[in-house]
Amino acid sequence: MSTVASSQSNVVDPRTARKVTLAGCVGIFAELYDNGIFGFMAGTLAAVFFPDSANAVMLVFVGYAISFFFRPLGGIICGHLGDRIGRQRMLVFVIMLISVATAAIGLLPTYAAIGIAAPILLILLRVLQGFSVGGEAAGAMTFLAEHAPPGKRGLYTSYAQIASFLSLLTGTLIAAAMTSGLGADRMQSFGWRIPFLLAIPLGITGLYIRRRISDTPNFTRLQEEGGLARNPLKEAFSSPRHRRAMLLALFIPLMNGSGYYVLFTYMPTFMSKELHFGKVEGLLVTAVSLVAIxxxxxxxxxxxxxxxxxxxxAGAAIAMALAGVPCYLLIGTGNVALAILGASIMAVIFAGHTGVIHILLVELFPTRVRYSAYGLGYNISSAVFGGTAPLLMTFLIGQTGDVHIPAYYAVLTALGTLIAVSRVRDRAHEPLRDA
Incomplete structure (x- = not known):
């Protein structure tokens, strides 16, 4: 089997590529809104599900972190099936799963109603969310990259990242509007359920769209030629080249920990709890930075x-290493305008990582093992360095009293990404490989 796919057989007409990209982005928006709203509602969830604990917010982030350790499992199972039976089928499955799990959180009884069973059920449903996102991350990016026109893979896959951050922006605005409009008492009484129940219409929309799109030309051609891997992950581990690529997929995303999971997901809680901003002010800062990115x-x-x-x-990593501490100092001034400036500068810098990281990882692997190998490496990275980040920040700040811990984390993860990406062969100007 040829190690490089024919450039002619991979060509997708621009109209089809745009249609598929739009469809993929709508699904990603629904999926990541469902995943992200948990972090934005952390303060309220702490009061509802852990009312008697002095460490209520930390316990919510424990549940948040636990779910990330099920992402690699989601990546393994969904990746194996995605490489065996198709990307499109798995993308339909994962959006169904996360929509049901998120809506179920909105229907949960509170701690006041059923006691300890309430937070246990909350964490179990969060685990299902984590499993689903594990299948979504690699699957959606693989799907879009394999449909993208030659020479535009970076641009087309970056649209999916816009969808993911717009979903966070939507969650931020909903949380801010409801917190401001309902007040703390009514939010804890019933308002916290509404953002989770919005998963129902979002999920139905995403499911409808994903069922109407076809699988990628790369996968379809390989399937017709009988070239699919029988055990994609086993094949990936048996190859020194693929093992090295999976290791790179583990460390290149390090900046996600300080970017996606601290700068955006954790930031409203951090500003409210540690810097004594109002809840709405913290959400406003996050909202503006989400627009910037x-x-x-x-x-x-x-x-x-x-x-x-x-x-x-590499440029984004160097810039973050240099700007991380000064930007967090701006946020820590207590001035909303300066906080917006600091967060927005970091957001623009982080765009150079998050807007490119997924297509770089897609290009590391051939079609036969792409979904499985990319999904495993990336999801382990997200579990170890991403999902644990809010919990780690909360713990370290509590132990040291130093509110600059997130700044140090930004610098360290940027340097880690810089070292890892220096070891990559750039395939931006090469066709996607089949084997």
Whole structure:
């Protein structure tokens, strides 16, 4: 079997590529809204499910972190099936799963009603969310990359990242509007359920769209040729080249820990609990920074198509290592305008990582094992360095009293990403491989 797919057989007409990309982004929006709303509602969930604990917020983030250790399992199972029976079928499955789990959280009895069973059920449903996202991350990016026109893979896959951050923005605005409009008492009484129940219409929309799109030309051609791997993950582990690529997929996403999971998901809680901003002020800062990153992402994706993935990610890592501490000092001034400036600068810098990281990882692997191998490496990274980040920040700040811990974490993860990406062969200007 040829190690490089024919450039002619991989061509997708631009109209089809745009249609598939739009469909994929709508599904990603629904999926990641469901996943992200848990973090935005952490303060309220703490009061509802852990009312008698002095460490209620930390316990919510324990549940948040636990769910991430089920992401690799989701990546393994969904990746194996995605490489065996198709990407489209698995994307339909994962959006069904997370929509049901998220809506079920909105229907849970509170601690006051059923005691300790309430937080146990909350964490179990959060685990299902984590499993689903484990199958979503690699699957959606693989799907979009394999449909993208030649020379535009970075741009087209970056649209999915815009969808993911717009979903966070939507969650932020909903949480801010409800917290401001209902007040703490009514939020804890019934208001906290509404953001989770919105998963029902979002899930139905995403499911409808994903069922109407076809599988990728790469997968379909390989299937017709009888070239699918019988055991994709076993095949990946048997190859020194694939093992090295999976190791890189573990460490290149390090900046996600300080970016996606601290700067955006944890930031409202951090600003409210540690910096004594109002809850709505913290959500406002996050909302503006989400707008900034959403605007910057497609420019970074397009830039990576021209100059390569390595240069863009390495540049973002260097910039974050230099700007991380000064930006957090701006946030820590207590001034909303300066906090917005600091968070927005970090957001634009982080766009150079998050807007490019997924297409770089897609290009590390051939079609035969792409979903499985990419999913395993990336989801282990998310579990170890991402999902634990809010819990780690809460714990370390509590132990040291130093509110600059997130700044140090930003610098360390940026340096880790810089070292890892320096070891990658840039395939931005090569066709996707089949084997």
């Amino acid at each position: 959403s605007v910057a992402i497609p420019f970074m994706g397009a830039l990576s198509d021209k100059v390569g993935r390595k240069k863009v990610i």
